[in-house]
Amino acid sequence: xxxxxxxxxxxxxxxxxxxxxxxxxxxxxxxxxxxxxxxxxxxxxxxxxxxxxxxxxxxxxxxxxxxxxxxxxxxxxxxxxxxxxxxxxxxxxxxxxxxxxxxxxxxxxxxxxxxxxxxxxxxxxxxxxxxxxxxxxxxxxxxxxxxxxxxxxxxxxxxxxxxxxxxxxxxxxxxxxxxxxxxxxxxxxxxxxxxxxxxxxxxxxxxxxxxxxxxxxxxxxxxxxxxxxxxxxxxxxxxxxxxxxxxxxxxxxxxxxxxxxxxxxxxxxxxxxxxxxxxxxxxxxxxxxxxxxxxxxxxxxxxxxxxxxxxxxxxxxxxxxxxxxxxxxxxxxxxxxxxxxxxxxxxxxxxxxxxxxxxxxxxxxxxxxxxxxxxxxxxxxxxxxxxxxxxxxxxxxxxxxxxxxxxxxxxxxxxxxxxxxxxxxxxxxxxxxxxxxxxxxxxxxxxxxxxxxxxxxxxxxxxxxxxxxxxxxxxxxxxxxxxxxxxxxxxxxxxxxxxxxxxxxxxxxxxxxxxxxxxxxxxxxxxxxxxxxxxxxxxxxxxxxxxxxxxxxxxxxxxxxxxxxxxxxxxxxxxxxxxxxxxxxxxxxxxxxxxxxxxxxxxxxxxxxxxxxxxxxxxxxxxxxxxxxxxxxxxxxxxx
Amino acid sequence: xxxxxxxxxxxxxxxxxxxxxxxxxxxxxxxxxxxxxxxxxxxxxxxxxxxxxxxxxxxxxxxxxxxxxxxxxxxxxxxxxxxxxxxxxxxxxxxxxxxxxxxx
Ligand code: SF4
Numbered sequence: 001x002x003x004x005x006x007x008x009x010x011x012x013x014x015x016x017x018x019x020x021x022x023x024x025x026x027x028x029x030x031x032x033x034x035x036x037x038x039x040x041x042x043x044x045x046x047x048x049x050x051x052x053x054x055x056x057x058x059x060x061x062x063x064x065x066x067x068x069x070x071x072x073x074x075x076x077x078x079x080x081x082x083x084x085x086x087x088x089x090x091x092x093x094x095x096x097x098x099x100x101x102x103x104x105x106x107x108x109x110x111x112x113x114x115x116x117x118x119x120x121x122x123x124x125x126x127x128x129x130x131x132x133x134x135x136x137x138x139x140x141x142x143x144x145x146x147x148x149x150x151x152x153x154x155x156x157x158x159x160x161x162x163x164x165x166x167x168x169x170x171x172x173x174x175x176x177x178x179x180x181x182x183x184x185x186x187x188x189x190x191x192x193x194x195x196x197x198x199x200x201x202x203x204x205x206x207x208x209x210x211x212x213x214x215x216x217x218x219x220x221x222x223x224x225x226x227x228x229x230x231x232x233x234x235x236x237x238x239x240x241x242x243x244x245x246x247x248x249x250x251x252x253x254x255x256x257x258x259x260x261x262x263x264x265x266x267x268x269x270x271x272x273x274x275x276x277x278x279x280x281x282x283x284x285x286x287x288x289x290x291x292x293x294x295x296x297x298x299x300x301x302x303x304x305x306x307x308x309x310x311x312x313x314x315x316x317x318x319x320x321x322x323x324x325x326x327x328x329x330x331x332x333x334x335x336x337x338x339x340x341x342x343x344x345x346x347x348x349x350x351x352x353x354x355x356x357x358x359x360x361x362x363x364x365x366x367x368x369x370x371x372x373x374x375x376x377x378x379x380x381x382x383x384x385x386x387x388x389x390x391x392x393x394x395x396x397x398x399x400x401x402x403x404x405x406x407x408x409x410x411x412x413x414x415x416x417x418x419x420x421x422x423x424x425x426x427x428x429x430x431x432x433x434x435x436x437x438x439x440x441x442x443x444x445x446x447x448x449x450x451x452x453x454x455x456x457x458x459x460x461x462x463x464x465x466x467x468x469x470x471x472x473x474x475x476x477x478x479x480x481x482x483x484x485x486x487x488x489x490x491x492x493x494x495x496x497x498x499x500x501x502x503x504x505x506x507x508x509x510x511x512x513x514x515x516x517x518x519x520x521x522x523x524x525x526x527x528x529x530x531x532x533x534x535x536x537x538x539x540x541x542x543x544x545x546x547x548x549x550x551x552x553x554x555x556x557x558x559x560x561x562x563x564x565x566x567x568x569x570x571x572x573x574x575x576x577x578x579x580x581x582x583x584x585x586x587x588x589x590x591x592x593x594x595x596x597x598x599x600x601x602x603x604x605x606x607x608x609x610x611x612x613x614x615x616x617x618x619x620x621x622x623x624x625x626x627x628x629x630x631x632x633x634x635x636x637x638x639x640x
Numbered sequence: 641x642x643x644x645x646x647x648x649x650x651x652x653x654x655x656x657x658x659x660x661x662x663x664x665x666x667x668x669x670x671x672x673x674x675x676x677x678x679x680x681x682x683x684x685x686x687x688x689x690x691x692x693x694x695x696x697x698x699x700x701x702x703x704x705x706x707x708x709x710x711x712x713x714x715x716x717x718x719x720x721x722x723x724x725x726x727x728x729x730x731x732x733x734x735x736x737x738x739x740x741x742x743x744x
Contacts, residue, residue, distance in 0.1 A: 231709070233741060236739060316743065436716065444744075454744065457744060462718070
């Protein structure tokens with residue numbers, strides 16, 4: 001088999017059984033690999049009523065057909081399960097080099113179910129797969145466990161995917177940390193591992209990924225590299241990665257401050273979280289597997305309260321989660337909290353959103369000191385943030401409540417909190433203020449895994465690419481962040497495109513943020529050519545995007561079976577009904593525009609306007625007759 | 641012979657920010673800048689007078705325009721959706737010079 005390794009592994013931790021099976025044709029032809037195959041397997045293996053932490057529930061790891069090849073930025077791994085935070089579709093994706101290593105060991109997907117009696121880890125050394133005792137690793141941070149596994153196996157090059165103490169202690173949004181610094185952060189995949197007594201996976205492999213047409217592959221990769229490097233901002237991306245976003249947000253009036261009560265910062269405060277502030281601790285550049293962008297870097301804090309902190313560069317997510325959203329304007333502390341998050345295995349965004357909500361509740365008098373173990377939850381108080389972080393990862397006192405996430409805290413706080421929560425489908429939404437940037441706002445609302453920017457990643461907004469907007473969506477206005485024109489169509493397109501990237505194993509920063517936005521990039525087609533060269537199966541951009549659409553519809557169908565409807569695709573009240581306090585649409589209300597965009601989105605998707613359920617016609621067009629039958633009883637009488 | 645009047649354009653004072661490496665060209669991250677006139681084009685030509693290297697962020701097409709990848713925001717709106725270099729400015733406006741980066 002070309003491109004893929006051709007093997008899936010079913011692991012039952014209750015029975016301690018490992019079974020290898022060939023990857024079925026229909027899965028890789030229609031769902032590509034990685035996220036797509038994972039989504040389909042989840043749909044087939046989890047009935048809607050099953051709890052995400054039920055021992056019979058599956059958690060699936062997948063790598064795509066371009067992972068581990070010479071295609072640039074092809075090191076992604078996808079983990080998929082029903083989310084313990086939201087109770088709906090959950091998945092999470094990370095870079096690094098665990099994904100390629102899993103492939104070099106010979107596998108495309110691991111489907112894990114059951115619950116081990118004692119903590120275990122999976123040891124994968126090429127053809128050999130063992131369920132091993134993880135008792136010595138349990139309770140250890142991901143960094144300590146990674147180190148211990150390298151010692152046990154005498155291999156410094158071992159690649160690991162591990163959970164930390166946060167998930168073990170029952171926090172709902174525990175992460176799976178890839179090689180210490182990369183996180184499958186969203187939707188609590190680490191908590192699902194913990195529910196199975198699975199500390200993680202260590203893998204080493206030495207097989208080759210066979211390529212159908214290596215010569216063509218090389219030519220295409222050259223074109224891809226040229227396109228990626230032709231982006232006028234390439235050097236800046238390479239130097240700072242997502243840290244450029246805080247500058248863009250500050251300029252565009254999107255930077256979330258104090259749980260989104262405010263937008264943007266005075267320049268003297270902003271400077272403390274800028275790339276210049278990071279320059280003081282930056283040591284050298286780093287990259288994921290085979291990535292020319294190398295958007296990461298190594299930091300070392302050499303002075304002050306956080307002296308001695310070392311690790312990979314904080315992403316913008318961390319700058320907002322521990323910085324602006326909590327009123328804390330100190331880059332060194334952001335480095336510290338990001339390192340802690342990786343060590344303890346906690347989703348920074350959900351923690352930052354939950355603590356931000358708690359701080360605003362405290363400010364409003366809805367939360368009292370008696371309910372916070374005596375801690376005054378004052379904005380920017382680093383001691384308070386640190387104390388609450390440790391209480392959360394240890395599930396102690398009020399930290400237990402924070403460990404349940406935004407949605408459950410909102411419910412506990414009552415009606416008033418609905419006016420300032422960030423809850424979308426049970427998860428706190430991503431950082432941009434949606435009132436200033438309509439397309440990203442719609443993307444947060446419709447994301448299948450709740451409140452998220454990466455399921456769509458519609459980077460046309462604010463890219464300046466009027467020409468691309470015209471080409472893809474028939475109007476230049478699709479690239480105007482303040483126009484509602486064509487936003488539904490654009491969001492659907494980007495969701496499909498992102499599903500393709502996550503399924504092939506390609507990084508969105510390289511292939512959307514930079515690659516697609518570089519002039520003349522021709523990306524969907526170029527990716528299709530790379531897939532054709534790798535696998536020998538002919539693809540073009542159109543077919544690829546149809547696979548993306550199929551994948552997104554399966555994720556949607558999973559959620560429809562869990563009971564989700566149109567009302568679940570809305571942003572929270574602060575974003576919809578409170579006038580923007582600053583930014584380009586200062587004083588305006590988003591709701592009427594959002595309704596229009598959502599209608600256009602459902603139309604572009606072929607989903608019912610009233611219920612949001614995919615129509616029978618759309619599902620049949622995508623070859624999803626079985627899904628159509630499943631959804632038929634959930635449709636309103638007379639609706640197809 | 642009648643009297644000869646010299647019309648001196650009004651001064652406008654705006655808040656300027658330079659981000660994403662442009663501050664290393666100007667040596668300044670943000671400042672209040674007063675210029676003669678009331679359009680972005682007038683502001684930019686006077687800024688270039690003060691910071692000659694800022695010219696690298698522009699190119700001549702139909703007059704001076706931002707170079708590829710350079711974005712200019714007036715009160716958080718990109719000038720490509722306003723009147724480009726003819727965008728009118730008022731006292732107290734915020735003008736940010738940065739690079740195109742879109743992010744979630
Ligand atoms: S662009 Fe950054 S995150 Fe993406 S693969 Fe490259 S180094 Fe990793």
